[in-house]
Amino acid sequence: MRTLGDMSEVYAARRARLHDQCTAAGSAAALVSRPANVRYLCGAVPPGAVLLLGPVQDVLVATEIPSAPPLSPHLSFGPTRSEEPRLLVLPGADGDPAVAAADLAAADGADSLAVEEHDLTVARHRALGAAAPRLRLADLDRAVEQLRLVKDDEEISCMRIAGELADQALGELLESILVGRTERHLALELERRLVDHGADGPAFPTVVAAGPNAGRPGHLPTDRRVEEGDFLTICLGADYRGYRCQVGRTFVIGPSPADWQVELYDAVFAAQRAGREALLPGRAYCDVDRVTRQVLTAAGYGDALEPCTGHGVGLEIDEDPRLTPSAMGKLDACVPVTVEPGVHLPGRGGVRIDDTLVVRPEADGGPELLTITTKELLAL
Amino acid sequence: MRTLGDMSEVYAARRARLHDQCTAAGSAAALVSRPANVRYLCGAVPPGAVLLLGPVQDVLVATEIPSAPPLSPHLSFGPTRSEEPRLLVLPGADGDPAVAAADLAAADGADSLAVEEHDLTVARHRALGAAAPRLRLADLDRAVEQLRLVKDDEEISCMRIAGELADQALGELLESILVGRTERHLALELERRLVDHGADGPAFPTVVAAGPNAGRPGHLPTDRRVEEGDFLTICLGADYRGYRCQVGRTFVIGPSPADWQVELYDAVFAAQRAGREALLPGRAYCDVDRVTRQVLTAAGYGDALEPCTGHGVGLEIDEDPRLTPSAMGKLDACVPVTVEPGVHLPGRGGVRIDDTLVVRPEADGGPELLTITTKELLAL
Numbered sequence: 001m002r003t004l005g006d007m008s009e010v011y012a013a014r015r016a017r018l019h020d021q022c023t024a025a026g027s028a029a030a031l032v033s034r035p036a037n038v039r040y041l042c043g044a045v046p047p048g049a050v051l052l053l054g055p056v057q058d059v060l061v062a063t064e065i066p067s068a069p070p071l072s073p074h075l076s077f078g079p080t081r082s083e084e085p086r087l088l089v090l091p092g093a094d095g096d097p098a099v100a101a102a103d104l105a106a107a108d109g110a111d112s113l114a115v116e117e118h119d120l121t122v123a124r125h126r127a128l129g130a131a132a133p134r135l136r137l138a139d140l141d142r143a144v145e146q147l148r149l150v151k152d153d154e155e156i157s158c159m160r161i162a163g164e165l166a167d168q169a170l171g172e173l174l175e176s177i178l179v180g181r182t183e184r185h186l187a188l189e190l191e192r193r194l195v196d197h198g199a200d201g202p203a204f205p206t207v208v209a210a211g212p213n214a215g216r217p218g219h220l221p222t223d224r225r226v227e228e229g230d231f232l233t234i235c236l237g238a239d240y241r242g243y244r245c246q247v248g249r250t251f252v253i254g255p256s257p258a259d260w261q262v263e264l265y266d267a268v269f270a271a272q273r274a275g276r277e278a279l280l281p282g283r284a285y286c287d288v289d290r291v292t293r294q295v296l297t298a299a300g301y302g303d304a305l306e307p308c309t310g311h312g313v314g315l316e317i318d319e320d321p322r323l324t325p326s327a328m329g330k331l332d333a334c335v336p337v338t339v340e341p342g343v344h345l346p347g348r349g350g351v352r353i354d355d356t357l358v359v360r361p362e363a364d365g366g367p368e369l370l371t372i373t374t375k376e377l378l379a380l
Numbered sequence: 381m382r383t384l385g386d387m388s389e390v391y392a393a394r395r396a397r398l399h400d401q402c403t404a405a406g407s408a409a410a411l412v413s414r415p416a417n418v419r420y421l422c423g424a425v426p427p428g429a430v431l432l433l434g435p436v437q438d439v440l441v442a443t444e445i446p447s448a449p450p451l452s453p454h455l456s457f458g459p460t461r462s463e464e465p466r467l468l469v470l471p472g473a474d475g476d477p478a479v480a481a482a483d484l485a486a487a488d489g490a491d492s493l494a495v496e497e498h499d500l501t502v503a504r505h506r507a508l509g510a511a512a513p514r515l516r517l518a519d520l521d522r523a524v525e526q527l528r529l530v531k532d533d534e535e536i537s538c539m540r541i542a543g544e545l546a547d548q549a550l551g552e553l554l555e556s557i558l559v560g561r562t563e564r565h566l567a568l569e570l571e572r573r574l575v576d577h578g579a580d581g582p583a584f585p586t587v588v589a590a591g592p593n594a595g596r597p598g599h600l601p602t603d604r605r606v607e608e609g610d611f612l613t614i615c616l617g618a619d620y621r622g623y624r625c626q627v628g629r630t631f632v633i634g635p636s637p638a639d640w641q642v643e644l645y646d647a648v649f650a651a652q653r654a655g656r657e658a659l660l661p662g663r664a665y666c667d668v669d670r671v672t673r674q675v676l677t678a679a680g681y682g683d684a685l686e687p688c689t690g691h692g693v694g695l696e697i698d699e700d701p702r703l704t705p706s707a708m709g710k711l712d713a714c715v716p717v718t719v720e721p722g723v724h725l726p727g728r729g730g731v732r733i734d735d736t737l738v739v740r741p742e743a744d745g746g747p748e749l750l751t752i753t754t755k756e757l758l759a760l
Contacts, residue, residue: 117501117503118501118502118504119501121502185575188572307443
């Protein structure tokens, strides 16, 4: 795995690619403000920091002085013509780094500035325009999100580790007694184990849903206690060096599942398998969604489905691409995505099965599974 | 404490106040999109939901069907002319509720729509304008944040409980062994105890900072273990029914503090007391900041100070007002704020002392302290 020092070359190369895109699009400068995008281009930076790719220099503008790690050690604190962006810290907490960055761009001779219109609020955008009226503000759109789609070996390596950490935490929990414990406690337990095993933290608030809550999308853990006969759905993710991975499994509590539970589980399992097997370079995003969805519709669960079969994963737990019926675009090799169909039957419970996989060519063995906890229906 | 049913009257009254403000400002309709603001006006709603205060009806627009609590039971699922806003759920995950809301407003005859320009991104704002081109889009600005400044008895009651929960979790931790445990573990332990005692969750990522990390603002817990001789700063908050409260304390690990530690602690304590005592109706925000700051500057720590002495607390852990040197405005009774000065000496450690208090008239006893953990310097 690369050292933090080696990473400065990687970041510089990414910024250079973005520079080239902007130049081709006619923008003299670009302002990156979405936190995950700034991180992708510079490494870990203080909250609220923005990156200016200027006509003359790259500058990271922040309101806080990073006084201790984890600020990437390659960021310097003064003017430099090396590969690293110069760090400019605003005095006081009230200034907007984006406004200061626009000022700098104009001062360095830029006549246009591409900004992330899907991140900057109208208020901030107005302030930018007022501070640097000679700058023509353009839209950078999702240029950085597009760069982030295909992951390099280093990134996938971090995600592989994040997947292992999530699998480990889940595996340990399954060896403990679950009946009688609340959803909240189990979620906190899982998050503690993630950190114990080396995760920087959970990738998102852990979902633990028991009984009638099982399978419910976005269920936040409550004080409901796990009971015999319950379906129990768990979805958790680990954050390792900023990279995320998520896994979701469904269990039955008690000596054996009821017939309706086996039937539902088999349908979701078949749907999720169909989705996983569709993860090949060149397959349309909406196709992966379609093959997954049709298994569940054919099994009679069409009304209980959700709008989204899966999504990209990387520096954010939910990033491009999105696997939905209306999604445009096709999978590429080395794009990590989740496949996470589920069925929720209000009042009864439900099933959700969720993996993170990396798209690989068929010749290389097809999609690489990052989350290897068994998908067999376990009765605990 | 009010039942959820009673709350529908409270929400309706808040929406009516906002309606009146908008009418006075010349807007036929308003669109509220900031999550805490939507919550203030409607109760707990699905993520991403927006509220339209239209010329004819109030409508909550969401992309998810709330299938289980905690959606406020007073929200109905069909057209109604009662006090409750109608709930409109968009099919599919890709639609923007804000765009649908603007459509509705135009269809109901509005010629103008005030939006939260400090929340909507440029991209969303453009989509709104494209979807409803006859609507003149105006800025609602921080009208809802202003309404939220002064809390009613119910809100303060929730914050009082949140304060107790944070105090309890902290108190229990102090009875346990701290030496040898990592910052991360202590933070997770605190969060578990918060939930055990009845909090909906932590109000923000718990800060535990030991040794050279102590007193560092925004320090995220690491694997550093607590050692004898350390300063240990802890800052945590509880979320109770959406309302938050935070407390921060500094301890010394070992039989007794060193002289430099006592000296630093006394200075921060004196500064924080000066800030607390300044919390009276009519005092300027910048004044509270000034009296706190000058104690630390006089003691020689002027270079190590932060830009902000405290901030409002309510549905968000960090809301209006802000107690900074450039803040405009004056305190009112029943406004809860934090007073949280700190000094961080890189490489050595530091001190932070943080309380949440409610501004009360002098005749009523002055500021009400919500976080009562002792501020005496304890050697643990």
